[in-house]
Amino acid sequence: xxxxxxxxxxxxxxxxxxxCVACMKIxxxxxxxxxxxxxxxxxxxxxxxxxxxxxxxxxxxVPITTSSADxxxxxxxxxLPSPVLYFQFGHHIMPHEILSVLKxxxxxxxxxxxxxxxxxxxxxxxxxxxxxxxxxxxxSTCPVVVRLIQRLFPTLCKNIVPIEPPRExxxxxxxxxxxxEKNLLKEDIGIIHITPCAAKMVSINHPATMxxxxxDGAISIREIYNSIMMKIKKLGRPSILQTQNRISGIGIGWSxxxxxxxxxxxxxxxxxxxxxxxxxxxxxxxxxxxxxxxYLECLICPDGCVGGPLTVENRFIAKSNALRLIRMYGGKKRxxxxxxKKLYNDKFFSFESSVQPKPFPPLDTDRTKAIKKLKxxxxxxxxLSGKDCGLCGAPDCITFAEDVARGEAKLEDxxxxxxxxxxxxxxxxxxKT
Amino acid sequence: xxxxxxxxxxxxxxxxxxxxxxxxxxKIRNILKDIGIDSDIIRRVAIVAYEAEMNVVMxxxxxxxxxxxxxxxxxxxxxxxxxxxxxxxxxxxPGYSTATEEMRExxxxxGMGLPNIKKNSDVFNINSTIRExxxxxxxxxxxxxxx
Numbered sequence: 001x002x003x004x005x006x007x008x009x010x011x012x013x014x015x016x017x018x019x020c021v022a023c024m025k026i027x028x029x030x031x032x033x034x035x036x037x038x039x040x041x042x043x044x045x046x047x048x049x050x051x052x053x054x055x056x057x058x059x060x061x062v063p064i065t066t067s068s069a070d071x072x073x074x075x076x077x078x079x080l081p082s083p084v085l086y087f088q089f090g091h092h093i094m095p096h097e098i099l100s101v102l103k104x105x106x107x108x109x110x111x112x113x114x115x116x117x118x119x120x121x122x123x124x125x126x127x128x129x130x131x132x133x134x135x136x137x138x139x140s141t142c143p144v145v146v147r148l149i150q151r152l153f154p155t156l157c158k159n160i161v162p163i164e165p166p167r168e169x170x171x172x173x174x175x176x177x178x179x180x181e182k183n184l185l186k187e188d189i190g191i192i193h194i195t196p197c198a199a200k201m202v203s204i205n206h207p208a209t210m211x212x213x214x215x216d217g218a219i220s221i222r223e224i225y226n227s228i229m230m231k232i233k234k235l236g237r238p239s240i241l242q243t244q245n246r247i248s249g250i251g252i253g254w255s256x257x258x259x260x261x262x263x264x265x266x267x268x269x270x271x272x273x274x275x276x277x278x279x280x281x282x283x284x285x286x287x288x289x290x291x292x293x294x295y296l297e298c299l300i301c302p303d304g305c306v307g308g309p310l311t312v313e314n315r316f317i318a319k320s321n322a323l324r325l326i327r328m329y330g331g332k333k334r335x336x337x338x339x340x341k342k343l344y345n346d347k348f349f350s351f352e353s354s355v356q357p358k359p360f361p362p363l364d365t366d367r368t369k370a371i372k373k374l375k376x377x378x379x380x381x382x383x384l385s386g387k388d389c390g391l392c393g394a395p396d397c398i399t400f401a402e403d404v405a406r407g408e409a410k411l412e413d414x415x416x417x418x419x420x421x422x423x424x425x426x427x428x429x430x431x432k433t
Numbered sequence: 434x435x436x437x438x439x440x441x442x443x444x445x446x447x448x449x450x451x452x453x454x455x456x457x458x459x460k461i462r463n464i465l466k467d468i469g470i471d472s473d474i475i476r477r478v479a480i481v482a483y484e485a486e487m488n489v490v491m492x493x494x495x496x497x498x499x500x501x502x503x504x505x506x507x508x509x510x511x512x513x514x515x516x517x518x519x520x521x522x523x524x525x526x527p528g529y530s531t532a533t534e535e536m537r538e539x540x541x542x543x544g545m546g547l548p549n550i551k552k553n554s555d556v557f558n559i560n561s562t563i564r565e566x567x568x569x570x571x572x573x574x575x576x577x578x579x580x
Contacts, residue, residue, distance in 0.1 A: 154472040155472045155473065155475060155476035155479070283459060284455075286462070286476070286479055287455055287458055287459070287479060287480070287483040288479070288480040288483055288484070288549070289455070289483070292543075357472050359466060359472060360466070361469075362466065362467055362468055362469025363467050363468065363469075364469070365469060367439070367468055367469060367504070368439065368504075370467065370468040370469050371439045371440045371468050371502065374440070374464065374467050374468055375440075377467075402467075
């Protein structure tokens with residue numbers, strides 16, 4: 001398990017970290033341990049959900065996104081914002097204006113993703129039509145959900161819809177179009193996603209379903225917010241882009257929960273958002289409980305991408321802004337379904353390779369030894385207080401027992417065991433009482 | 434070749450407890466993940482365990498599930514004290530169900546439980562005595578990679 005921070009979007013600033021247990025407690029894959037008063041991420045277990053970043057009281061957990069130096073490598077810079085960017089500003093500022101401001105602050109070209117969202121929606125419908133099992137089919141949009149499934153629910157890899165999310169499809173299409181139109185070398189074009197979360201960075205650097213992402217980097221909404229705001233203030237009402245006046249209401253809807261399923265003709269679809277609810281529902285799917293559901297949209301952040309950790313506006317206001325724009329642009333289909341069908345048949349939307357299970361390593365690769373360690377883990381777990389205090393440096397007693405069984409922690413690290421031992425309440429005394 | 438039991442675990446299942454139903458199968462899944470069983474096998478065991486657990490919850494007062502891990506197979510035994518099955522052949526037919534209206538409203542009792550269990554097992558045995566209970570025995574072979 002030689003995964004390092006290079007593969008991930010989250011880094012701990014050891015100078016700021018005071019070794020409290022906030023991040024360790026919230027981590028859904030129990031990837032964090034406190035060692036020597038500092039939090040450490042076992043990157044082999046990290047799925048880049050960003051929960052630790054949200055709860056850190058010291059702001060010691062830092063997202064890793066594309067730096068401006070990286071950005072300047074490209075001759076021709078293209079901004080591909082997540083529609084969530086549109087919901088960050090007051091309701092008097094329209095998507096077109098935000099797109100044109102992006103051109104003012106250094107991008108050569110901007111592209112609205114919403115139309116592609118609508119196309120991908122049609123492609124998903126086509127896939128559901130042609131493949132009647134397994135069920136439910138699970139959305140591939142949230143990169144954290146894909147990683148969560150690879151890690152914690154490896155048996156569900158087959159359920160992930162093998163269709164790339166809109167940001168990748170948009171970038172794929174753009175690069176082809178721009179290189180022809182503007183006579184540019186493909187490698188001179190830098191397509192940058194403006195993202196509500198750092199996890200997209202991981203899916204760009206280490207995509208799960210292709211050799212190389214079609215995107216070249218990601219900048220967070222937080223990083224770019226101030227420069228957009230300043231420019232808007234300075235320009236008053238910026239000039240409206242004439243070339244892109246077709247914004248899709250259906251596509252914009254993809255940024256809030258239920259967006260992917262709203263336009264599907266299938267009615268038995270479910271949308272879930274938030275980490276713990278997503279885990280809960282995937283457990284049910286793994287049990288075979290939800291086989292009559294056609295499509296399952298899972299989004300790790302609360303309320304989906306509008307609740308991303310790298311956004312600015314609070315998610316309730318952002319959601320209300322989104323709903324207003326959806327109403328304004330309407331639910332009219334703006335994409336020609338025959339055109340999408342043709343692209344679908346040409347495999348334009350398809351994964352290059354399928355999502356591979358990446359389960360956590362078992363207690364031991366040798367099964368007999370693993371079973372021995374499992375029994376040892378259970379024996380230790382029975383000795384522990386079950387208070388899940390976190391003082392040992394593991395998030396809960398069961399995980400601590402597992403660490404001890406794996407040889408990664410010592411039983412004396414548990415404060416209650418230590419106290420018991422110092423009072424002389426060893427095994428023998430306990431039996432007598 | 435005779436192989437010995439490497440691991441045995443027992444789980445109690447309470448009849449009529451729909452709230453905690455499914456917990457034993459989650460525990461079994463986690464154990465199998467811990468000891469490095471292939472994910473396709475885990476999926477099959479999980480479905481079998483879940484359906485069997487639900488049958489106990491729906492139709493019995495009390496039940497026990499035993500998990501045995503051998504070097505070459507996984508054995509699940511489920512025994513319950515309950516109403517028993519009148520006609521096993523009928524119960525094995527996909528879609529046949531004796532679930533009450535209430536159970537169906539909760540999304541259970543689609544008549545796919547036993548057929549699903551059979552579909553996912555390599556060896557499937559069922560014995561039932563009316564008004565006493567039902568016994569299931571399911572074997573799932575391990576494709577032996579590491580003993």
